Amino acid sequence: MNIVANWSYPTAVKLGRGRINELADACKSLGMKKPLLVTDRGLASMAITGHALDVLEEAGLGRAIFADVDPNPNEKNLEAGVKAFRDGGHDGVVAFGGGSGLDLGKAVAFMVGQTRPVWDFEDIGDWWTRASTEGIAPIVAVPTTAGTGSEVGRASVITNSETHVKKIIFHPKFLPGVVIADPELTVGMPKMITAGTGMDAFAHCLEAYCSPFYHPMSQGIALEGMRLVKEFLPRAYRDGTDIEARTNMMSAAAMGAVAFQKGLGAIHSLSHPIGAIYNTHHGMTNAVVMPPVLRFNRPAIEEKIERAAAYLGISGGFDGFYDYVLSLRAELGVPENLTAMGIGQDRIDELAATAIEDPSCGGNPVPMTLENTRQLFVDCF
Numbered sequence: 001m002n003i004v005a006n007w008s009y010p011t012a013v014k015l016g017r018g019r020i021n022e023l024a025d026a027c028k029s030l031g032m033k034k035p036l037l038v039t040d041r042g043l044a045s046m047a048i049t050g051h052a053l054d055v056l057e058e059a060g061l062g063r064a065i066f067a068d069v070d071p072n073p074n075e076k077n078l079e080a081g082v083k084a085f086r087d088g089g090h091d092g093v094v095a096f097g098g099g100s101g102l103d104l105g106k107a108v109a110f111m112v113g114q115t116r117p118v119w120d121f122e123d124i125g126d127w128w129t130r131a132s133t134e135g136i137a138p139i140v141a142v143p144t145t146a147g148t149g150s151e152v153g154r155a156s157v158i159t160n161s162e163t164h165v166k167k168i169i170f171h172p173k174f175l176p177g178v179v180i181a182d183p184e185l186t187v188g189m190p191k192m193i194t195a196g197t198g199m200d201a202f203a204h205c206l207e208a209y210c211s212p213f214y215h216p217m218s219q220g221i222a223l224e225g226m227r228l229v230k231e232f233l234p235r236a237y238r239d240g241t242d243i244e245a246r247t248n249m250m251s252a253a254a255m256g257a258v259a260f261q262k263g264l265g266a267i268h269s270l271s272h273p274i275g276a277i278y279n280t281h282h283g284m285t286n287a288v289v290m291p292p293v294l295r296f297n298r299p300a301i302e303e304k305i306e307r308a309a310a311y312l313g314i315s316g317g318f319d320g321f322y323d324y325v326l327s328l329r330a331e332l333g334v335p336e337n338l339t340a341m342g343i344g345q346d347r348i349d350e351l352a353a354t355a356i357e358d359p360s361c362g363g364n365p366v367p368m369t370l371e372n373t374r375q376l377f378v379d380c381f
């Protein structure tokens with residue numbers, strides 16, 4: 001076997017209850033004097049955000065906030081954020097939120113140093129030589145959901161509001177310098193968001209584990225991430241105040257994103273166009289398409305899934321694992337299929353055409369074509 005791989009994992013993660021109180025120190029450690037906290041509209045008025053701003057203000061770092069951010073953020077949110085950063089004379093970003101706030105905050109920090117349009121940094125082609133690495137602002141990431149793992153990732157998912165296509169914007173400089181992973185911030189998540197984001201973490205681990213690329217470290221991280229989700233997501237869902245469960249889910253989310261350096265797959269390449277067109281929740285959409293994707297990939301992953309099932313304490317090999325996924329979904333109130341999610345079948349051709357252009361499909365164990373991807377969408381209804 002010819003082994004070629006790039007591995008790195010440089011982010012400092014401060015995990016644990018109450019660690020939001022270290023936010024100002026984290027900003028100062030990266031040289032910030034006037035950070036801009038970037039979050040989404042929903043979080044802007046929540047007590048956890050007010051507390052984070054208090055921590056910054058008490059340390060003399062001000063309480064500047066930019067929150068004109070939609071779930072599934074788009075390039076207009078990004079342009080407005082870059083303008084707010086420049087107008088306010090800021091020197092760093094606190095990316096605060098679920099994937100939406102984190103992704104937009106990271107993208108603002110990156111784009112204040114660029115002259116080229118954000119679409120030039122899509123995760124295909126020549127993003128490396130196009131970017132200016134001067135003027136990129138430092139980032140402290142503070143996740144408030146436990147799912148995307150964007151806090152330790154090098155990507156931002158930005159929706160093109162004209163074409164309704166989700167683009168994965170990638171650059172190593174998207175990587176935050178410090179992560180504050182405080183499980184108490186996730187306690188107030190609505191049950192549906194706990195379920196959806198937790199299933200996103202599971203999808204990252206599962207797809208990374210199944211991707212055919214050689215990366216044994218990611219493989220191990222992905223397996224243990226799945227085990228944490230299995231043990232702790234139902235607990236966090238049942239009792240949102242279960243801090244042990246919340247802490248382990250934060251860890252599983254970060255592990256998923258570290259693991260998917262190895263690649264993602266069809267779950268994500270199907271979920272991205274659905275989310276961009278219908279504005280569905282990303283993780284919940286992943287959970288809906290997961291069983292058909294497992295069936296689709298079965299010929300290529302059966303042996304691997306048998307090993308994962310054994311590690312997770314699931315008997316019955318591939319079939320046992322598949323049944324476990326169905327029962328986890330049922331326990332978390334995941335819609336049965338795309339119809340139950342409120343989606344019609346009228347745009348399947350467009351969904352399939354977009355899905356096979358998504359960078360995630362390169363990591364799918366069974367090669368995706370327009371024909372088999374169209375059929376895969378049909379199977380999701």
Ligand SMILES: NC(=O)c1ccc[n+]([C@@H]2O[C@H](COP(=O)([O-])OP(=O)(O)OC[C@H]3O[C@@H](n4cnc5c(N)ncnc54)[C@H](O)[C@@H]3O)[C@@H](O)[C@H]2O)c1
Nearest residue numbers: 042043071072098099100144145148150155157188189282
């Ligand atoms: N960068 C990556 O690698 C990556 C990976 C997966 C997904 N994503 C992207 O992340 C986004 C989804 O992120 P998400 O699933 O975390 O959801 P989200 O950030 O869109 O948040 C969903 C909703 O939950 C609310 N919310 C967040 N935290 C809360 C809390 N603690 N208490 C109460 N409400 C809270 C938000 O205000 C929002 O209304 C999508 O755009 C997706 O494409 C990015």
Ligand SMILES: [Fe+2]
Nearest residue numbers: 148200204282
């Ligand atoms: Fe995801």
